[in-house]
Each structure stands twice: as C-alpha cells, then as structure tokens.
Amino acid sequence: MRRLADLYEALDQTTSTNAKVDALVRYFKEAPPEDAAWALYFLTGQKLKRLLTTKLLVGWTQELTGIPDWLFAEVYASVGDLAEVIALLLDGLERPARPEELPLSVWLEQRLLPLRDLDAAEQRERVVSWWKAMPRRELFLLNKMLTGELRVGVSATLVIRAVAQVAGLPPPGVAHRLMGTWTPSPGFFKQLVSPDVSDGDRSRPYPFYLASPLEQAPESLGKLEDWLVEWKWDGIRGQLIRRQGGVYLWSRGEELITERFPEITEAASALPEGTVLDGEVLAYEDGRPLPFARLQRRIGRQKLTPKVLAEAPAAFIAFDLLELGGKDVRELPLRERRAKLEALLKDRPRFPISPSVKAGAWEELARVRGEARERNVEGFMLKRLESAYLTGRKRGDWWKWKMDPFTVDAVLLYAHPGHGRRSSLYTDYTFAVWNGQELQPVTKAYSGLTDEEIARLDRWIRAHTREKYGPVRSVEPEQVFELHFEGIQASPRHKSGVALRFPRIARWRTDKKPQDADTLDSLKELLHAHR
Amino acid sequence: MAASGVPRYLNGTLSASSPFQDRPPLITVTPLGLYCAPGDFHIDPWRPVDRALITHAHGDHARGGSRRYLGARAGEGLLHRRLGADATIDTLEYGERLRINDVTVSFHPAGHVLGSAQIRIEHRGEVWVVSGDYKRAPDPTCAPLEVVRCNTFISEATFGLPIYRWDDTRLVAEDILRWWDANRAVGRAAVLFCYALGKAQRILAELARLTDRPAYVHGALNSLVAVYHEAGVRMLPTQLVSETEKGMSFAGALVLAPPGAGGSTWMRRFGEHETGFASGWMRVRGNRRRRGFDRGFVLSDHADWPDLLRTVADTRAERVLVTHGYSDPLARYLREKGVDAAPLATPFEGEAED
Numbered sequence: 001m002r003r004l005a006d007l008y009e010a011l012d013q014t015t016s017t018n019a020k021v022d023a024l025v026r027y028f029k030e031a032p033p034e035d036a037a038w039a040l041y042f043l044t045g046q047k048l049k050r051l052l053t054t055k056l057l058v059g060w061t062q063e064l065t066g067i068p069d070w071l072f073a074e075v076y077a078s079v080g081d082l083a084e085v086i087a088l089l090l091d092g093l094e095r096p097a098r099p100e101e102l103p104l105s106v107w108l109e110q111r112l113l114p115l116r117d118l119d120a121a122e123q124r125e126r127v128v129s130w131w132k133a134m135p136r137r138e139l140f141l142l143n144k145m146l147t148g149e150l151r152v153g154v155s156a157t158l159v160i161r162a163v164a165q166v167a168g169l170p171p172p173g174v175a176h177r178l179m180g181t182w183t184p185s186p187g188f189f190k191q192l193v194s195p196d197v198s199d200g201d202r203s204r205p206y207p208f209y210l211a212s213p214l215e216q217a218p219e220s221l222g223k224l225e226d227w228l229v230e231w232k233w234d235g236i237r238g239q240l241i242r243r244q245g246g247v248y249l250w251s252r253g254e255e256l257i258t259e260r261f262p263e264i265t266e267a268a269s270a271l272p273e274g275t276v277l278d279g280e281v282l283a284y285e286d287g288r289p290l291p292f293a294r295l296q297r298r299i300g301r302q303k304l305t306p307k308v309l310a311e312a313p314a315a316f317i318a319f320d321l322l323e324l325g326g327k328d329v330r331e332l333p334l335r336e337r338r339a340k341l342e343a344l345l346k347d348r349p350r351f352p353i354s355p356s357v358k359a360g361a362w363e364e365l366a367r368v369r370g371e372a373r374e375r376n377v378e379g380f381m382l383k384r385l386e387s388a389y390l391t392g393r394k395r396g397d398w399w400k401w402k403m404d405p406f407t408v409d410a411v412l413l414y415a416h417p418g419h420g421r422r423s424s425l426y427t428d429y430t431f432a433v434w435n436g437q438e439l440q441p442v443t444k445a446y447s448g449l450t451d452e453e454i455a456r457l458d459r460w461i462r463a464h465t466r467e468k469y470g471p472v473r474s475v476e477p478e479q480v481f482e483l484h485f486e487g488i489q490a491s492p493r494h495k496s497g498v499a500l501r502f503p504r505i506a507r508w509r510t511d512k513k514p515q516d517a518d519t520l521d522s523l524k525e526l527l528h529a530h531r
Numbered sequence: 532m533a534a535s536g537v538p539r540y541l542n543g544t545l546s547a548s549s550p551f552q553d554r555p556p557l558i559t560v561t562p563l564g565l566y567c568a569p570g571d572f573h574i575d576p577w578r579p580v581d582r583a584l585i586t587h588a589h590g591d592h593a594r595g596g597s598r599r600y601l602g603a604r605a606g607e608g609l610l611h612r613r614l615g616a617d618a619t620i621d622t623l624e625y626g627e628r629l630r631i632n633d634v635t636v637s638f639h640p641a642g643h644v645l646g647s648a649q650i651r652i653e654h655r656g657e658v659w660v661v662s663g664d665y666k667r668a669p670d671p672t673c674a675p676l677e678v679v680r681c682n683t684f685i686s687e688a689t690f691g692l693p694i695y696r697w698d699d700t701r702l703v704a705e706d707i708l709r710w711w712d713a714n715r716a717v718g719r720a721a722v723l724f725c726y727a728l729g730k731a732q733r734i735l736a737e738l739a740r741l742t743d744r745p746a747y748v749h750g751a752l753n754s755l756v757a758v759y760h761e762a763g764v765r766m767l768p769t770q771l772v773s774e775t776e777k778g779m780s781f782a783g784a785l786v787l788a789p790p791g792a793g794g795s796t797w798m799r800r801f802g803e804h805e806t807g808f809a810s811g812w813m814r815v816r817g818n819r820r821r822r823g824f825d826r827g828f829v830l831s832d833h834a835d836w837p838d839l840l841r842t843v844a845d846t847r848a849e850r851v852l853v854t855h856g857y858s859d860p861l862a863r864y865l866r867e868k869g870v871d872a873a874p875l876a877t878p879f880e881g882e883a884e885d
Binding site for chain 2 (some may be wrong): 074084
C-alpha cells in the first residue's frame with residue numbers, strides 16, 4: 001500500500017508526462033506481480049463494485065470526530081471529495097508510530113473485497129480499526145477504494161507506455177494484451193510483461209485505430225493518389241475474430257456482441273483460421289446500407305425473432321485486415337493489407353469490402369461527398385495508403401471527413417438542471433420550432449455552449465421563468481439557438497412526428513427573434529429528402 | 532445568520548456569563564471600520580480616519596490615508612513600508628499601556644508576522660481583545676502569541692473548518708528542502724510562490740536552519756526581506772532575481788516569488804522549472820490542482836482549527852465575535868459548545884487564495 005501511495009503522490013505532484021511515465025516504470029519494476037496487477041487495474045480506470053455505502057463512512061467519521069451533520073456538509077462543500085474529507089478529518093486521530101504495512105493485493109483480496117459479505121457492525125469495526133492505524137495518504141487511498149472512486153490522473157496511453165518499457169515490448173503489443181476482460185491476478189501481470197509473443201487469449205481483439213475529424217482543407221493532405229477514400233459507414237465499428245475454431249465480434253466499446261449478430265457469426269465460421277477483420281456492422285439489404293435507425297431498432301430488441309432479423313438484416317463491411325494466418329499484420333502498409341484483404345474476401349460475397357471511392361481530384365471528391373446522405377453514410381474516410389494500423393486516435397494518417405450537419409434555428413422552451421458538477425445550473429434544454437402559430441417542441445440538446453454562456457443563460461432562465469414543473473422550468477419563448485444534427489427520422493413516439501440524431505447547440509443566435517425560427521414543415525421536408 | 536439575530540445565550544448552557552452584558556458593546560462595526568467609542572479610535576479601519584490602531588502591516592489591515600497611527604514597535608519598519616515614510620506612526624512596546632480618552636490600550640504578540648499584535652482595550656473593568664490575524668505554530672521571525680484574558684475576544688477564522696490542521700513547521704521546511712534538492716539533482720529551478728510579507732521570510736528563516744545555500748527572490752519580496760534583516764531575523768542569504776546577469780542559468784536554484792508572478796513573462800528566465808505554493812489552502816488537493824502547481828506546501832501564518840478552539844478557550848472570553856474566513860461555521864460550532872459566539876462582518880481577507 002505504501003508503494004501505491006508513493007506512486008499516487010509522484011503522479012499527483014507533477015504535470016510532466018515524462019515524469020509520470022518514469023514514476024510508473026519505477027513502480028512496475030519494483031512491485032510484485034500480484035500488487036502490480038491491482039495497481040494496473042485502477043490505473044486503467046477500472047473500479048471495484050461498491051463495497052459499502054458512503055453514508056456509513058460519513059457516519060463513522062462523525063462518530064470518531066464529533067463533527068455534527070451541518071459542519072460535515074460545510075466541509076464537504078468546500079473540499080468536494082468525500083475520500084479526502086474523511087482523510088483530512090481523521091488526521092487528528094492518534095496514530096501508531098510505526099504503522100503496519102500490508103501489500104496492496106492483501107489489502108484488496110483479504111480485507112476490502114470480503115467487506116461486501118459482512119453486516120454493517122462488522123464493517124464498521126474493521127474499517128475503523130484500519131483508519132486508526134494508517135498514515136494519512138494511505139488512508140486517503142483506502143477511502144478512494146472504499147467509495148469506488150479511485151482514479152489516478154494518467155491516461156491509458158501513459159500506463160501502456162510504462163508497462164511496455166518495463167517489459168521491453170512495443171506499446172501496441174501491451175495495449176493488445178490489455179484489451180477485453182481480465183482479472184487482476186499475478187498470472188495476468190506476468191503474462192502482460194512476458195516476452196513470449198505466442199500468447200493469447202484467442203478472443204482478444206486488437207486496439208482500434210481511430211480517425212480524427214478533418215478540420216483543414218483536404219487539399220492540405222497532399223496528392224489524392226496517396227490516399228484510400230472510403231465511405232464513412234453509419235453503423236457499429238466492429239472487429240471480427242476467427243481463431244482456433246471460434247468466432248468473436250467486438251464493438252469499439254470493447255463489448256463482445258457476437259450473440260447479437262448470428263448471421264455475421266455464422267458467415268465468419270467459414271473464414272480461414274487466424275483471421276481478424278476491422279469493419280462496420282450495418283443493417284444491409286440488396287447491396288446497400290439501411291438507415292442507422294433500422295439497426296438501432298434491432299439492437300434494442302431483447303429477443304432476436306426471425307421477424308426482427310428479417311426487418312434489419314445485418315452485414316459486416318470489412319475495411320481492414322489485422323491478422324492473417326495467425327500473424328499480426330498491423331505493421332504492413334495499408335496498401336498491402338488492403339490487397340491481402342481483397343484476395344481473402346474475393347469469393348466470399350457475405351463479406352463485402354468497403355469500396356474505394358475513385359475521383360480525379362479533391363475537388364471532384366468534395367462533390368461526390370454531397371451524395372453521402374442519400375447513400376445513408378456519414379461522409380468519407382481518408383486513409384494514407386502507406387500507413388500502418390496504429391493504436392487509438394493518432395492524428396495524421398486516418399481522417400474522417402464528415403458531411404456538413406443539418407441546421408435548424410429553434411426557440412428555447414424548457415430548461416432542466418444538469419448533473420454532477422453542473423447540478424446547480426440549468427444546462428439541459430428543450431427547443432421548439434413553429435407549427436402554424438404554435439411552438440412545437442422538437443428536441444432536447446445539451447452540449448455546445450461555453451461555461452460562460454451556460455452561466456449567462458442560467459441567469460436569464462431564472463429571471464424569465466414562466467412556470468415550474470418540479471425541477472423543470474418553462475421560459476419566455478425569446479431565445480433562439482442554431483442547432484446542428486446529423487440526421488432526422490419519422491418518429492411516432494414524438495409529438496412533433498420527427499426525431500433528430502445527435503442534436504447539439506451550435507450557436508446562441510442573439511441576433512434572431514423567435515419569429516425567425518424554422519418551421520416543422522421545413523424539418524419534415526428534410527425527412528422526405530433523404531430516405 | 533446576522534450577528535443581531537443570534538441568541539445571546541444558547542439553551543442556558545453557557546459556561547460563564549458576562550458581568551458586562553448590559554453595557555453597550557465596546558467595539559462596533561461602522562462604515563469606516565471597527566470603532567471603539569469610549570476611546571474614539573478605529574482598529575484596522577478600511578477608510579481614512581482620525582486615529583487608527585493597527586494590528587499588523589498586511590494590506591487588508593493597514594491602509595493609508597488616516598491622520599495618525601498607533602502600532603506595536605516591533606512592526607514599525609513594516610508599517611512605514613506599507614503606509615509611507617511620512618505617515619504619522621506612534622508605537623508602543625508589547626505590553627506597554629497607553630490611556631486614550633476613557634480606555635487603556637496595549638499591544639500583545641499575535642505570532643502572525645513580524646510586529647503583529649492583538650490589541651487589548653480596557654474600559655471600566657471590561658476587557659476586549661481584537662486578535663487581528665494570529666497563529667500558535669512556532670515562527671522564528673516573530674514573537675509567539677501571548678494569551679490575553681478578556682471578556683470579549685474578536686477572533687479571526689480564516690481556516691475555521693476542522694479539515695485545517697497544520698503539520699509541524701519543521702517537517703514542512705524539510706519537505707521544501709527535499710523538493711529543492713530533487714530539482715537541483717536534475718538541473719531544474721524550483722520556483723516557490725508565497726506571500727511577500729511574512730511567509731517568504733518565515734520560509735527563508737526555517738530553511739536557514741537546514742542549509743546555507745542562497746535563494747533568489749522577486750523584487751516584491753526583497754525590500755521586506757531587508758526589513759526583517761534589520762529586525763535581526765536570521766534568514767538564508769538572498770539575491771534579487773532582477774540583479775542577476777542577463778542569461779544566467781537558474782538550474783538548481785530556489786526562487787521565492789509572490790503568487791501573482793506565476794504565468795507572467797517574468798517566469799521565462801528560469802528555463803526548466805517546477806512550481807510550488809506555500810499556503811494553508813494547499814491542505815486541500817483540489818486547490819493545488821486547480822491552480823496547476825506541481826507541489827503544495829501546507830504552511831500558514833494563521834491558526835488552524837484546533838488552535839482557533841484552543842485560543843478561544845485560553846482567553847476565557849465570555850463572548851467571541853468571529854471575523855473573516857469561515858466565521859459562520861466557527862461561530863456556530865462555538866455556540867453549540869456553549870460559547871456565546873457570533874460572526875462579525877468585516878472586509879478582512881486573511882489568507883487570500885491567490
């Protein structure tokens with residue numbers, strides 16, 4: 001535990017990336033694997049399921065310190081972190097001169113995890129006895145674990161870099177070994193830093209390579225012939241694994257979705273052993289994708305009845321090859337991976353390849369991009385033909401060039417308070433457009449305003465409230481906002497009859513009056529324009 | 532809760548009751564500042580007045596423009612630095628009594644900064660003490676707080692929450708030295724932000740017990756360091772940053788600067804460096820993280836929670852009025868403990884957060 005406290009302190013006390021990696025390397029070199037596995041568990045952002053309620057912890061603290069409720073609330077409001085509040089308040093307790101030291105794994109496996117099965121009286125006895133025997137900074141970490149809030153301010157990339165340095169392995173290999181589900185055991189950690197590359201949980205996916213949004217002019221990317229241009233599919237990014245007789249389909253959120261798409265899984269069993277494809281799961285019919293809404297409806301269904309499968313048949317559109325014949329090919333240039341992919345899928349009609357979009361010049365490509373909506377795609381993907389398959393979001397080789405969003409000018413009608421840090425502010429809004437002489441609510445939107453604008457709007461809302469319905473306020477219909485959204489679909493569940501996709505606030509149009517807002521009819525026209 | 536709305540006695544649980552409870556208060560808050568009517572003077576006024584008694588030389592307590600000032604002799608140099616060389620300043624030794632109109636006043640060490648004082652005012656047997664700012668932790672740059680028994684104690688409450696509790700100053704000084712050494716070992720400068728008056732000199736004095744390496748100081752600290760030297764305080768040797776040769780390397784140096792210098796172009800000359808901030812507010816992690824300091828050193832010239840409670844008890848005051856900082860919670864806590872206590876609204880700041 002002391003070693004973890006040292007690490008936490010070292011990470012907390014520097015803003016330098018290199019110093020953070022150095023501290024992590026030092027830790028992973030020194031810590032025994034059973035402790036290192038747990039540290040890694042927390043460092044990669046995983047949490048223990050709640051062991052006991054925070055209410056109990058607060059109550060025991062008050063008993064020990066004689067702090068009344070109102071004063072505890074006052075202190076909490078000024079600090080904002082329960083684990084820290086408790087550690088600071090208990091700092092006044094007498095402590096033994098030589099506190100006992102137990103390894104992190106013992107703390108977790110023999111002390112913390114068993115708490116869950118004890119009654120409150122036994123929990124109290126144990127936790128209080130630990131509190132009385134621990135130095136402050138360890139007590140703080142203990143509280144963080146007890147409240148399930150232990151987060152350490154380092155990114156996964158830095159942790160991976162440090163582990164890779166300790167193991168003498170390339171970082172993508174370590175990232176790969178950290179994918180999927182794992183339990184913090186010494187065996188896991190030893191495997192993680194083992195130089196043996198023939199490892200593998202056969203279901204384990206590779207980390208996805210993510211594209212960055214293209215914000216500059218496409219011409220700045222250089223010659224068009226150096227790039228592979230594909231449609232940007234509007235589905236679920238997926239990795240399809242065929243290894244050792246099994247088939248596994250992972251979503252980008254590292255969720256195993258094999259069971260949700262039996263038609264894909266079944267088709268994949270015919271792929272050769274040791275194949276891993278990167279691609280997109282789409283609702284797909286007659287050689288063309290269906291709108292995302294169709295796929296979404298299918299995801300929402302509990303049971304995959306034949307009717308559901310028929311309404312939204314799914315396909316896996318492949319666009320990259322990560323493993324071939326059991327060999328990791330991510331280091332090959334895209335040009336070669338693509339050629340191997342085409343050869344592999346040549347006579348497999350159930351695995352369409354994401355086609356390459358041909359154009360003579362960037363200018364022409366920009367015109368073709370205008371077809372995106374009617375094709376039910378989101379725009380283009382631009383991938384450098386010489387690029388390796390990297391890990392995470394690395395700028396430079398993969399870009400997403402999305403079509404311009406739809407826009408609508410709408411009037412603010414209702415305001416709702418936000419959550420967490422913003423719970424004292426009105427940050428969630430309902431917007432309306434004109435339906436004849438009436439304002440018809442069409443969508444909610446949250447993000448897009450600056451903190452300063454949110455504060456200003458919050459003051460305006462409080463001063464111009466018409467009615468309160470519980471936490472919700474209706475306001476004078478005066479403020480106009482420009483909203484952006486990615487798509488629109490007919491929706492019998494909404495009174496307006498339409499539902500917007502990814503609505504967000506683009507601008508506060510203080511230059512517009514409510515009568516300048518758009519109409520429901522103009523929105524419905526969009527509905528007919530793209531189907 | 533406003534001071535006037537606070538019940539004078541709480542459930543009759545008061546340990547002592549004031550024999551002077553029927554008299555008008557000896558000190559009141561007026562638009563000009565704390566005012567003592569029978570003595571016809573103000574204490575730490577925030578507007579110019581005829582006669583001002585000053586507890587110490589910090590800007591929120593010693594303001595210019597008054598016709599004449601009275602302070603503790605140990606703080607005379609700092610008061611002149613603050614109020615100007617031609618301000619009319621009379622001084623008293625600690626403990627020396629002076630009759631002013633119908634009252635007798637005296638100054639007693641507050642342990643806050645060089646020359647800081649509590650002001651004792653006696654009027655027909657009733658004694659009030661205005662604490663100004665104070666601390667109980669040892670400080671080699673000033674006289675330690677003297678407990679003054681009184682009927683009414685006006686206490687500060689800058690850190691009036693139970694999370695504020697200071698470690699031994701010597702441990703903090705060792706921590707600062709370790710941080711300096713660690714940066715020195717890798718050829719980085721260590722820039723430590725601290726208040727120009729009091730904190731900076733205290734750090735230099737504490738470090739002088741552990742090392743004799745010189746430190747660099749910002750111009751805002753330098754003249755004040757000189758005043759402390761004149762008062763005989765032993766500190767690390769210092770050199771003014773602006774007097775170093777152009778292009779000199781600060782690798783391995785310790786630099787003391789006021790918090791306002793952070794992020795300014797003045798910082799550029801230090802090359803690779805880490806920053807630290809020495810303040811009681813650094814006790815809370817979020818305060819440090821929000822300001823982006825690498826290190827926070829918990830070091831304050833104000834009393835922590837246990838020492839606020841201890842001092843209130845030591846004065847044996849029957850009534851406690853609480854100013855600046857967390858005055859409401861401290862007053863409420865004292866009332867629940869049976870002390871007749873109320874907050875007193877003043878514009879004093881204590882230890883500002885930046």
